[in-house]
Amino acid sequence: MTDPRTGTILSGRPGSGAHRVVALCGPYLSGKTSLLESLLYATGAIGRRGSTRAGTSVGDATAESRKRGMGTEINIASVDYLGDQWTFLDTPGSIEFQHDTFAALAVCDAAVVVCEPSPERVLALAPLLKYIEDNRIPHIVFINKIDSAEGRVRDMLAALQNVSTAKLVLRQVPIRRNAADGSEETVGYVDLVSERAYRYKSSGASDLIEMPAEILPRESEARREMLETLSEFDDTLLEQLIEDVAPEKSLIYRDLHDEFGAQKIAPVLLGAGDRENGVRRLLKALRHDTPFVTETAKRRALLLDKGPLDKNTTAECFKVLHQAHTGKLSLARVWSGALGEGQSLGGQRIGSLLRPFGQRLEKIAEAKAGEIVVLAKLDALSAGQSLSSAGIAPVTDFPPAEPPVFALSLSAKNRNDEVKLSGALFKLAEEDPSLSYEPRAETHELLLKGQGEMHLKIAVEKLAGRYNVAVETAPPRVAYRETIQAGATQHARYKRQTGGHGQFADIKVEIRPLQRGAGFRFVDKIVGGVVPRNFIPAVEEGLRDYLKEGPLGQPVVDLEVRLVDGQYHSVDSSEMSFKMAARIAMSEAMPTCKPVLLEPILKVTVAAPSDSTARIQRLISGRRGQLLGYDARPGWSGWDEVSALMPESELSDLIVEIRSVTQGVGTWRASFDHLQELAGRAADRIVEETKRRAA
Ligand SMILES: Nc1nc2c(ncn2[C@@H]2O[C@H](COP(=O)(O)OP(=O)(O)OP(=O)(O)O)[C@@H](O)[C@H]2O)c(=O)[nH]1
Ligand SMILES: [Mg+2]
Numbered sequence: 001m002t003d004p005r006t007g008t009i010l011s012g013r014p015g016s017g018a019h020r021v022v023a024l025c026g027p028y029l030s031g032k033t034s035l036l037e038s039l040l041y042a043t044g045a046i047g048r049r050g051s052t053r054a055g056t057s058v059g060d061a062t063a064e065s066r067k068r069g070m071g072t073e074i075n076i077a078s079v080d081y082l083g084d085q086w087t088f089l090d091t092p093g094s095i096e097f098q099h100d101t102f103a104a105l106a107v108c109d110a111a112v113v114v115c116e117p118s119p120e121r122v123l124a125l126a127p128l129l130k131y132i133e134d135n136r137i138p139h140i141v142f143i144n145k146i147d148s149a150e151g152r153v154r155d156m157l158a159a160l161q162n163v164s165t166a167k168l169v170l171r172q173v174p175i176r177r178n179a180a181d182g183s184e185e186t187v188g189y190v191d192l193v194s195e196r197a198y199r200y201k202s203s204g205a206s207d208l209i210e211m212p213a214e215i216l217p218r219e220s221e222a223r224r225e226m227l228e229t230l231s232e233f234d235d236t237l238l239e240q241l242i243e244d245v246a247p248e249k250s251l252i253y254r255d256l257h258d259e260f261g262a263q264k265i266a267p268v269l270l271g272a273g274d275r276e277n278g279v280r281r282l283l284k285a286l287r288h289d290t291p292f293v294t295e296t297a298k299r300r301a302l303l304l305d306k307g308p309l310d311k312n313t314t315a316e317c318f319k320v321l322h323q324a325h326t327g328k329l330s331l332a333r334v335w336s337g338a339l340g341e342g343q344s345l346g347g348q349r350i351g352s353l354l355r356p357f358g359q360r361l362e363k364i365a366e367a368k369a370g371e372i373v374v375l376a377k378l379d380a381l382s383a384g385q386s387l388s389s390a391g392i393a394p395v396t397d398f399p400p401a402e403p404p405v406f407a408l409s410l411s412a413k414n415r416n417d418e419v420k421l422s423g424a425l426f427k428l429a430e431e432d433p434s435l436s437y438e439p440r441a442e443t444h445e446l447l448l449k450g451q452g453e454m455h456l457k458i459a460v461e462k463l464a465g466r467y468n469v470a471v472e473t474a475p476p477r478v479a480y481r482e483t484i485q486a487g488a489t490q491h492a493r494y495k496r497q498t499g500g501h502g503q504f505a506d507i508k509v510e511i512r513p514l515q516r517g518a519g520f521r522f523v524d525k526i527v528g529g530v531v532p533r534n535f536i537p538a539v540e541e542g543l544r545d546y547l548k549e550g551p552l553g554q555p556v557v558d559l560e561v562r563l564v565d566g567q568y569h570s571v572d573s574s575e576m577s578f579k580m581a582a583r584i585a586m587s588e589a590m591p592t593c594k595p596v597l598l599e600p601i602l603k604v605t606v607a608a609p610s611d612s613t614a615r616i617q618r619l620i621s622g623r624r625g626q627l628l629g630y631d632a633r634p635g636w637s638g639w640d641e642v643s644a645l646m647p648e649s650e651l652s653d654l655i656v657e658i659r660s661v662t663q664g665v666g667t668w669r670a671s672f673d674h675l676q677e678l679a680g681r682a683a684d685r686i687v688e689e690t691k692r693r694a695a
Contacts, residue, residue, distance in 0.1 A: 131399075143268060200275075522543060541579055
């Protein structure tokens with residue numbers, strides 16, 4: 001359907017030339033980029049199929065992806081398929097690059113969740129499926145690598161249903177055969193709606209074959225299950241099933257379409273993306289069932305204020321790239337109207353418009369509703385913002401940046417690079433908001449924070465490779481403190497006689513410990529002006545100055561110093577001399593006050609699937625943690641949150657271990673709780689290390 005006023009394609013019919021967007025997502029190495037390559041090949045967009053292993057695919061063409069053999073960023077490619085335009089957003093599977101995945105999901109009409117055919121690995125899908133379902137994104141599950149499947153598809157389906165709220169509807173059953181080595185292999189499939197059987201080929205479209213007799217019992221069982229699930233949402237179909245009437249195929253297709261769009265069901269397809277098996281079936285399902293741009297805009301309530309038929313242009317930026325030769329690139333989806341080169345919109349001038357295809361950018365004159373386009377040098381527009389005649393505004397349902405779970409202390413190897421470093425970090429964080437940086441005054445460090453070791457490693461490589469800033473990294477320092485366990489009374493005098501007039505100050509202080517969390521308290525007990533009013537702030541300043549680094553090399557907290565007595569000289573006394581006297585008093589008294597190290601203890605919450613809760617608890621105990629308890633994770637069925645008090649020094653690589661016992665899906669957060677005394681060998685080691693660093 002076309003809007004007669006604007007020519008915008010509104011919705012409704014495959015083959016109308018509309019532009020739809022599909023996100024390919026799924027766990028690490030499940031085969032998304034290989035599938036993209038096959039989708040491009042099957043639709044004729046590329047003439048030769050590359051491979052992710054050899055680094056010749058359209059998707060994994062960035063330097064980072066080629067080097068690591070993994071996706072680290074969104075890859076984009078558009079194709080023309082049977083009269084429609086399709087843009088595929090291939091996303092990284094690694095949880096460390098999840099922000100890009102969520103950003104791609106935000107702007108897609110439908111998602112294809114690509115997974116491995118093994119039930120044991122289904123857990124890795126949980127956070128992704130939760131995000132998809134929370135955002136009501138219509139999605140197809142594509143069980144990939146069916147060539148290497150060992151278990152049965154129905155077991156896989158049951159495992160998937162455990163992490164899925166939408167009802168899963170299996171649309172194909174595999175045709176399996178004994179291979180020469182005695183194992184079973186999948187050689188084709190039966191489509192459960194059309195009841196046709198196909199044999200896979202090593203490349204190209206599958207061959208239609210006669211239905212193998214031995215598959216019939218399984219086929220009719222699976223078909224019945226499919227129809228029963230659909231009938232939960234359609235009374236007509238339910239009646240037909242009860243009365244044993246064979247439903248029309250058109251009714252089944254309609255139900256599949258409607259319940260998919262309404263996110264009541266998620267169809268499940270089978271295939272092998274690296275050899276085009278099941279790829280055309282997937283394309284057809286997408287063609288029939290993927291909602292159109294106006295429906296997606298409606299689902300996200302994006303154009304509510306203007307009404308869906310508005311000819312005004314609205315676009316949403318979902319990702320920013322910075323490239324040396326092109327400057328800032330804003331990747332955007334046009335939700336309504338059209339963007340034209342040179343046009344002015346909401347106070348912004350649209351410069352060049354580019355259409356991405358892997359690493360290639362092709363110049364275009366106009367981008368219509370539904371399209372994904374790259375806007376060059378539109379510096380004001382960043383991810384999570386929309387651009388319309390009203391100007392630039394935040395998009396409220398855009399995925400927020402994931403809170404950091406891993407950090408490193410970062411410094412430029414060359415001091416002269418510091419300005420360059422902060423400029424480069426700004427750009428990296430704009431490209432990927434789940435990466436952040438922040439000076440930490442307590443430990444005099446610059447912290448680079450993100451989603452894991454690989455995430456930060458790649459950021460550091462980009463700093464060196466793209467921005468020419470060599471940096472050093474180290475685990476973040478712990479913000480130790482120290483305090484005292486005993487008091488003291490100290491007299492100190494500062495006196496110098498150098499030619500003209502000299503320096504003189506004399507003070508007496510009483511030092512005593514305070515309770516934890518009290519900080520530093522200065523009390524002025526001077527009577528009779530033995531230390532003149534105007535010099536008292538200088539005494540306090542001298543004390544505070546000393547307390548920045550106590551006898552153990554750490555900032556001193558939780559103590560009180562009272563200024564109780566003193567003397568001055570009308571000519572020689574000065575602020576400077578009282579400041580010095582205060583320092584002398586402290587450096588003499590403090591080592592006698594039984595100084596003790598304080599280590600920060602954080603309240604930590606680990607979120608993980610319930611079957612790993614016991615392992616998480618062991619892990620916490622093994623890192624000097626004190627378990628506080630556990631509870632159901634709000635909004636996550638089958639997940640727990642374990643809370644504990646843990647020393648900051650045990651947390652720097654906690655995420656690595658949490659992931660290793662949770663198939664990569666567990667996470668944690670923490671907040672400062674209190675400082676706790678630390679004595680013995682551990683404390684000695686820290687004091688020694690601090691001294692070594694200061695030397
Ligand atoms: N046997 C088999 N291997 C496959 C299939 N699809 C992909 N692979 C292999 O699985 C590995 C990962 O494939 P990719 O396409 O790079 O996976 P990805 O999901 O894009 O990976 P990330 O982007 O890093 O999450 C590669 O070695 C592929 O050759 C398949 O259908 N069958
Ligand atoms: Mg990939």
